[in-house]
Every structure is written in C-alpha cells, then in structure tokens.
Amino acid sequence: MASNSVKRNWSIHDFEIGKPLGKGKFGRVYLAREAKSKYIVALKVIFKEQIEKYRLQHQLKREMEIQTSLRHPHILRLYGWFHDAERIFFILEYAHGGELYGELRRLGNLCEKQAATYIASLTHALAYCHEKHVIHRDIKPENLLLDHEGRLKIADFGWSVQSKNKRHTMCGTLDYLAPEMVENKAHDYAVDNWTLGVLCYEFLYGVPPFEADSQADTFRRIMKIDLAFPSTPQVSDEAKVLITQLLVKDSSKRLPLEKILKHPWIIMNADPNGTFSKYV
Numbered sequence: 001m002a003s004n005s006v007k008r009n010w011s012i013h014d015f016e017i018g019k020p021l022g023k024g025k026f027g028r029v030y031l032a033r034e035a036k037s038k039y040i041v042a043l044k045v046i047f048k049e050q051i052e053k054y055r056l057q058h059q060l061k062r063e064m065e066i067q068t069s070l071r072h073p074h075i076l077r078l079y080g081w082f083h084d085a086e087r088i089f090f091i092l093e094y095a096h097g098g099e100l101y102g103e104l105r106r107l108g109n110l111c112e113k114q115a116a117t118y119i120a121s122l123t124h125a126l127a128y129c130h131e132k133h134v135i136h137r138d139i140k141p142e143n144l145l146l147d148h149e150g151r152l153k154i155a156d157f158g159w160s161v162q163s164k165n166k167r168h169t170m171c172g173t174l175d176y177l178a179p180e181m182v183e184n185k186a187h188d189y190a191v192d193n194w195t196l197g198v199l200c201y202e203f204l205y206g207v208p209p210f211e212a213d214s215q216a217d218t219f220r221r222i223m224k225i226d227l228a229f230p231s232t233p234q235v236s237d238e239a240k241v242l243i244t245q246l247l248v249k250d251s252s253k254r255l256p257l258e259k260i261l262k263h264p265w266i267i268m269n270a271d272p273n274g275t276f277s278k279y280v
C-alpha cells in the first residue's frame with residue numbers, strides 16, 4: 001500500500017471483497033483487493049452499533065492510533081481506515097499463513113526451534129512496543145498470525161494501551177493474564193513478559209500452563225504459580241528455566257526482554273532469519 005495510505009479518503013468502493021477470513025466479537029475480517037493496485041489486504045469490518053452498545057469508542061480509537069503508529073516486521077500493519085453510516089473498516093496487512101493458533105492445534109505442540117523462533121520474534125516486537133510506551137496486554141495464540149514465510153505477526157491491539165505508568169483496566173482471557181491483572185491491581189509492561197512465559201509453555205506443551213476446568217481454578221493456579229512440567233513431550237531444561245524466569249509473581253523480577261534474547265535456549269534454538277529482522 002502506498003506510504004500515504006493512512007491519509008487517503010478510502011471507501012468500500014475502492015475494494016473488491018473476497019472470502020471471510022475470521023470472525024471476532026465485534027466484527028468480521030475479509031480478504032480484499034484494492035481495485036486499482038490489486039494489492040491484497042485484510043479488511044476488518046466492525047458495526048458502529050456494536051461499538052456504541054458496548055461503549056468501546058475510546059478503546060477502538062486507541063487501537064487505531066496505536067496500530068497505525070507501529071512499524072515492525074512482527075506487527076501486523078494497519079494501513080488505514082474509513083467508515084460509512086453503519087460500519088468502520090480497518091485496512092490491514094494480509095497474513096498469508098493464517099492463524100498461528102491453527103498451526104499449534106494442528107501440530108499439537110511445537111518443536112523447540114519453532115517455539116524459540118516465535119518467542120524471539122514476539123520479544124523483538126514487544127521490545128519495540130515497550131520502547132514506544134505501548135503495552136499489548138492481550139498476546140494470545142488467537143492474536144498471532146503468520147506471513148507467507150511463516151514469520152509471526154502480532155495482530156489485534158484491541159486491549160493495548162499507551163502507558164508510561166501503572167494501569168488498572170481488566171482485560172483478556174484468564175489463561176494469559178499475569179497475577180496482577182487477574183487481581184485487577186496496577187500493572188505495567190511486565191505483564192507482557194509474563195505472557196511470553198505462558199506462550200512459551202503452550203508452544204512446547206500444547207496447552208497453557210494454568211489451564212483448568214473453571215476460570216476460578218485457573219485464577220487460583222495463576223495466583224499460586226502452580227507450574228508443572230509434564231514428562232512428555234520431552235522439553236529441554238533450558239526451556240523450562242526460561243519459562244520459570246518469566247512466570248514470576250513479582251513483576252519486577254521477571255526476566256527483562258533484552259535478557260530473553262540472550263537466553264541460552266533462545267541463542268541455541270531461535271532462527272535468526274525469523275527473528276533478527278531490522279525495524280522497517
């Protein structure tokens with residue numbers, strides 16, 4: 001998309017709409033093509049009535065401002081947006097590889113090289129976000145997409161915030177939430193470090209570490225740091241050490257992002273091609 005894509009007055013008539021790609025709580029995403037350039041995009045359509053009904057105008061505005069401002073190889077681009085009487089349209093980068101969640105479900109669990117490559121990519125993207133005072137707060141497999149080369153892309157900044165200090169808003173599903181968030185206490189960037197630990201565990205074992213039959217039990221497991229490593233699949237001690245250094249109740253003691261990238265497990269397993277992309 002042209003670099004001025006954010007400034008153009010787009011309309012639905014500029015696009016040829018293709019198959020539905022996915023469905024979220026407030027809208028759908030369609031494969032689409034810009035009619036003149038034939039450029040392929042994902043068009044996220046949200047109904048204004050839904051946004052008004054759930055009073056999400058400010059969150060949506062924040063998502064638009066944040067995602068428009070971010071430029072990183074592991075963050076899905078928001079090229080621009082437009083609206084009509086009933087709907088708001090987001091013109092998004094199309095991730096040809098689909099949802100990482102689908103790949104994880106299909107494989108059951110990931111090998112250590114693939115898991116480390118995704119964790120390193122996420123760490124790079126989060127380091128970039130934190131440099132710009134953005135906390136994502138809702139990193140989970142459903143919000144992770146893959147491009148045509150299998151490179152990870154963080155999508156959906158619906159719960160992120162621009163923050164230079166502690167936050168209080170509750171959000172996200174329990175499995176990926178840090179203790180300070182499930183307790184609805186003040187929280188900061190370190191919530192994303194916790195989530196990296198949860199995702200690393202889930203990539204390697206196929207299930208999140210504090211999964212339980214009820215939200216109440218998940219809550220209890222998170223608060224107790226009730227962390228266990230099954231005997232199968234076989235996972236290296238280095239990976240377990242990294243997970244343990246991230247799933248720490250005291251947020252100030254979680255491994256910092258820059259130390260994750262220097263961790264022996266990441267150095268030994270992450271694919272440099274998929275993780276050391278320069279910022280675009």
Ligand SMILES: Cc1nn(C)cc1-c1nc2c(-c3cnn(Cc4ccccc4)c3)c(Cl)cnc2[nH]1
Nearest residue numbers: 021022023024027028029042093094095096098
């Ligand atoms: C699915 C899928 N299969 N293949 C082969 C490619 C894709 C693909 N999906 C996307 C998607 C995509 C689709 N759904 N979702 C989830 C969603 C839906 C509505 C609101 C919020 C979030 C994201 C995007 Cl944004 C951007 N690029 C995408 N690419």
